[in-house]
Amino acid sequence: MSDFPQFEYRQNALYAEQVPLESIAKEFGTPCYVYSRNAITTTYNAFQQAFSDDDYLICYAVKANSNLAVLNLLAKLGSGFDIVSGGELQRVIKAGGDPKKTVFSGVGKLADEIRMALAADILCFNVESIAELQLLNQIAAAMNKMAPVSLRVNPDVDAKTHPYISTGLKENKFGIPIEEAEHIYRSTDIFPYIRFIGLDCHIGSQLTELDPFIQAGRKLVDLLHRLQSKKLRISHLDLGGGLGIRYSDEVIPSIQDYVSALRETLGPANLRLIIEPGRSLIGNAGLLLTKTAYIKHTPDRSFAIVDAAMNDLMRPSLYQAYHKILPVIKSEGDICNYQVVGPVCETGDYLGHDRKLVLKADDLLAVMSSGAYGMSMGSNYNTRPRAAEVMVDGETIHLIRARETIDQLIASETLLPM
Numbered sequence: 064m065s066d067f068p069q070f071e072y073r074q075n076a077l078y079a080e081q082v083p084l085e086s087i088a089k090e091f092g093t094p095c096y097v098y099s100r101n102a103i104t105t106t107y108n109a110f111q112q113a114f115s116d117d118d119y120l121i122c123y124a125v126k127a128n129s130n131l132a133v134l135n136l137l138a139k140l141g142s143g144f145d146i147v148s149g150g151e152l153q154r155v156i157k158a159g160g161d162p163k164k165t166v167f168s169g170v171g172k173l174a175d176e177i178r179m180a181l182a183a184d185i186l187c188f189n190v191e192s193i194a195e196l197q198l199l200n201q202i203a204a205a206m207n208k209m210a211p212v213s214l215r216v217n218p219d220v221d222a223k224t225h226p227y228i229s230t231g232l233k234e235n236k237f238g239i240p241i242e243e244a245e246h247i248y249r250s251t252d253i254f255p256y257i258r259f260i261g262l263d264c265h266i267g268s269q270l271t272e273l274d275p276f277i278q279a280g281r282k283l284v285d286l287l288h289r290l291q292s293k294k295l296r297i298s299h300l301d302l303g304g305g306l307g308i309r310y311s312d313e314v315i316p317s318i319q320d321y322v323s324a325l326r327e328t329l330g331p332a333n334l335r336l337i338i339e340p341g342r343s344l345i346g347n348a349g350l351l352l353t354k355t356a357y358i359k360h361t362p363d364r365s366f367a368i369v370d371a372a373m374n375d376l377m378r379p380s381l382y383q384a385y386h387k388i389l390p391v392i393k394s395e396g397d398i399c400n401y402q403v404v405g406p407v408c409e410t411g412d413y414l415g416h417d418r419k420l421v422l423k424a425d426d427l428l429a430v431m432s433s434g435a436y437g438m439s440m441g442s443n444y445n446t447r448p449r450a451a452e453v454m455v456d457g458e459t460i461h462l463i464r465a466r467e468t469i470d471q472l473i474a475s476e477t478l479l480p481m
């Protein structure tokens with residue numbers, strides 16, 4: 064099957080579901096993120112079907128794409144959420160998501176965020192240090208509430224992914240060393256306002272093999288058995304997110320195989336299994352639509368300077384990530400080797416190197432696989448308003464975030480009095 068069944072050519076024009084991308088550019092301008100509702104729903108259903116009638120909960124990782132319409136769509140499908148800030152919790156609530164299906168991850172939860180999450184009665188805090196556990200216990204005591212907790216353990220397995228998105232090695236800042244976890248779980252007497260309910264890990268992102276998940280799962284199950292033999296009651300295992308997507312020619316395990324591998328590794332544990340997929344749910348459900356502003360030939364290189372930049376899609380600049388770049392209208396002509404770059408004043412500002420394209424000024428391009436860690440990592444660097452976002456649903460286009468205006472950008476700044 065095509066990687067982008069919802070983004071296909073008809074004759075020479077690239078479509079999102081039933082809508083030509085060219086008409087989206089005309090109506091909403093560029094740069095513009097375009098998502099397919101059908102792609103998100105189909106992928107969510109694939110996860111659901113893979114679990115069949117197990118006790119499971121899918122907690123979509125909000126940081127991958129936190130647009131309210133995306134969260135609302137997933138909430139309607141029954142999804143829970145994995146949040147990493149109080150801001151993300153507010154988004155989940157605003158989008159109609161259920162706090163009781165929400166887990167809170169992150170190494171640096173602040174006191175206000177913890178209070179907000181306790182007040183909202185979230186499902187679980189994925190705690191990453193003893194200091195955090197102490198603070199959580201203290202705040203819960205003051206609010207006279209029990210805080211539900213999983214320790215996020217660091218299983219020390221190599222996710223074999225980009226070092227910036229590998230999180231489960233012992234030198235990473237994430238989690239509690241797995242050898243220390245048992246001791247903490249057994250310290251319930253010094254944390255009277257903590258209820259340990261789960262075990263959690265998240266070893267990295269964009270994993271292309273199942274083996275690291277299996278290794279981490281085994282270590283979690285070992286720990287689970289030790290805790291159960293000490294009469295601790297654990298009601299869920301959370302294996303985090305991390306399943307990769309195909310950006311170029313990677314071979315990625317299917318969702319079915321991934322879920323089967325997790326279920327097999329955990330065995331008949333009579334526990335609820337939680338996963339926190341981000342990228343694999345939304346990555347290939349979105350693209351970034353951009354227009355060529357200039358073609359520039361230097362003695363060395365040919366540049367396509369487009370109206371999207373690293374502030375819109377940071378992944379190439381940050382991780383040297385590869386995104387396919389497709390012409391929105393295929394045309395005949397001379398193929399040239401382009402460096403596709405943005406207008407931002409950084410040499411690191413590029414979307415793709417060495418792309419063979421037939422291109423002239425004003426032509427539209429689609430930067431594929433941009434649904435995850437695209438808009439959500441966007442910034443206003445170079446005082447560039449953030450892009451518009453639309454969701455296509457069949458023949459209908461919904462504007463789900465209007466293009467930012469310069470006035471909005473500078474509204475909270477003030478001049479010195481003199």
Ligand SMILES: *Cc1c(COP(=O)(O)O)cnc(C)c1O
Binds near residue numbers: 127147
């Ligand atoms: C980012 C993150 C995820 C999602 O990772 P993906 O690779 O997008 O699936 C899940 N859990 C935690 C704790 C994360 O930080």
